[in-house]
Amino acid sequence: MIKVVVAGFTGEMGQNTVKMVQNTSDFELVGVFAPSAKGKSAADYDLPETTSVYGELQSIDCEADVWIDFTLPDFVYENVKYAIKQGMRPVVGTTGLTAEQITDLNQLIQAKGLGGLIAPNFGMSAVLLMKFAKEAAAYFPDAEIIEMHHPNKKDAPSGTAIKTAEMISQVRHPHTQGAEQEKETLPGSRGGDYEGMKIHSVRLPGYVAHEQVLFGAPGEALTIRQDSFDRQSFMTGVRLAVKEVMNLTELTVGLENIL
Ligand SMILES: NC(=O)C1=CN([C@@H]2O[C@H](COP(=O)(O)OP(=O)(O)OC[C@H]3O[C@@H](n4cnc5c(N)ncnc54)[C@H](OP(=O)(O)O)[C@@H]3O)[C@@H](O)[C@H]2O)C=CC1
Numbered sequence: 001m002i003k004v005v006v007a008g009f010t011g012e013m014g015q016n017t018v019k020m021v022q023n024t025s026d027f028e029l030v031g032v033f034a035p036s037a038k039g040k041s042a043a044d045y046d047l048p049e050t051t052s053v054y055g056e057l058q059s060i061d062c063e064a065d066v067w068i069d070f071t072l073p074d075f076v077y078e079n080v081k082y083a084i085k086q087g088m089r090p091v092v093g094t095t096g097l098t099a100e101q102i103t104d105l106n107q108l109i110q111a112k113g114l115g116g117l118i119a120p121n122f123g124m125s126a127v128l129l130m131k132f133a134k135e136a137a138a139y140f141p142d143a144e145i146i147e148m149h150h151p152n153k154k155d156a157p158s159g160t161a162i163k164t165a166e167m168i169s170q171v172r173h174p175h176t177q178g179a180e181q182e183k184e185t186l187p188g189s190r191g192g193d194y195e196g197m198k199i200h201s202v203r204l205p206g207y208v209a210h211e212q213v214l215f216g217a218p219g220e221a222l223t224i225r226q227d228s229f230d231r232q233s234f235m236t237g238v239r240l241a242v243k244e245v246m247n248l249t250e251l252t253v254g255l256e257n258i259l
C-alpha cells in the first residue's frame, strides 16, 4: 500500500485526485489538506474516518509515503518543503515553482534519501505535444504558443506553455520574431516574451486546458495542438507518478522521464 496525502483536495484537480486515489487498489488516502477545511472532519467531505482532514500545513502529522500537490503557485514551495521534511515523496502538479526553488527542493530530497516528481502537465497529449514541438523546432525555428484555459485559472501563462517554450529554446538560437520596429498600439497584443518567442494566454468559459504551437516558415506552416477536455485526462499520469516516485532518488521534472 502506498499511503497518500492530497494537498488542495477541495480544488478541481484535488477532487479528481482524491477519487483516483480511492479507486486505486494499492493506494490509501491517509490525509487531505486545504485551508478551507480548517475545523472540518472527514464526514463533512464524505471521506472515510481513516482519512485525516487538515486545514493548516503545520498540523499535518500523518505518516504518508507520497504528497500530491495541486494547490496554488504561491503556496506550493512551502507545502512541498514541509512534506519532504515529514519524509513524504512529492508528486507536484501545481505550477509556479522557480528554478531556484526546484534546486532547493532537490537538495532537501536528496538529503532525506527520497525522490520526487514535478510535472507541468500530467496529460499524455500535452507531453507528446511538447516532444513533437521540440522536434519540429529544429526545422521550424519560428514559433508562437497559444494556451487556452478555463477562466478560473490563476496563473498565466500556463506551466505547460513555459515548459514548451523551454524545450523549443533548447533547439533554436534565441531570436526575436516579428518586425524589428514592431510597436504595440494596444499593450500586450503581441503576448508574453520567452527568449523572443511569443506566448498568448486565452481564458474562456467552456475550455478546460488546451495548447497550440504554431510554426511558420516561408510558404508553409505547421500547427501542433492538444486538448484536455476533462481533468480525467491528467489522472493516468498522476497515478503513474505516485507509483514511480517510490523508485526515484532525486527530484525529476517532467512526466516524460518516467514513461
Ligand atoms: N500538472 C498538471 O497536469 C495540472 C496542473 N494544474 C495546476 O494545479 C494547480 C491547481 O489547479 P486547480 O485544481 O484547477 O485549482 P483550484 O483553484 O480549483 O484549487 C486550488 C486548491 O488549492 C487550495 N489552496 C488555496 N490556498 C492554499 C494554501 N495557502 N495552501 C494550500 N492549499 C491552498 C484550495 O483550497 P481552498 O478550498 O482552501 O481554497 C484548493 O483546494 C494549479 O497550479 C494548476 O495550474 C492543473 C491541472 C493539471
Ligand SMILES: O=C(O)C1=N[C@H](C(=O)O)C[C@H](O)C1
Residues within 6 Å of the ligand: 095, 120, 121, 122, 149, 150, 153, 154, 157, 158, 159, 160, 161, 208, 209, 210
Ligand atoms: O490550471 C490548469 O487547469 C492547468 N494547469 C497546468 C498548466 O498551467 O500548464 C496544466 C494544464 O494546462 C491545466
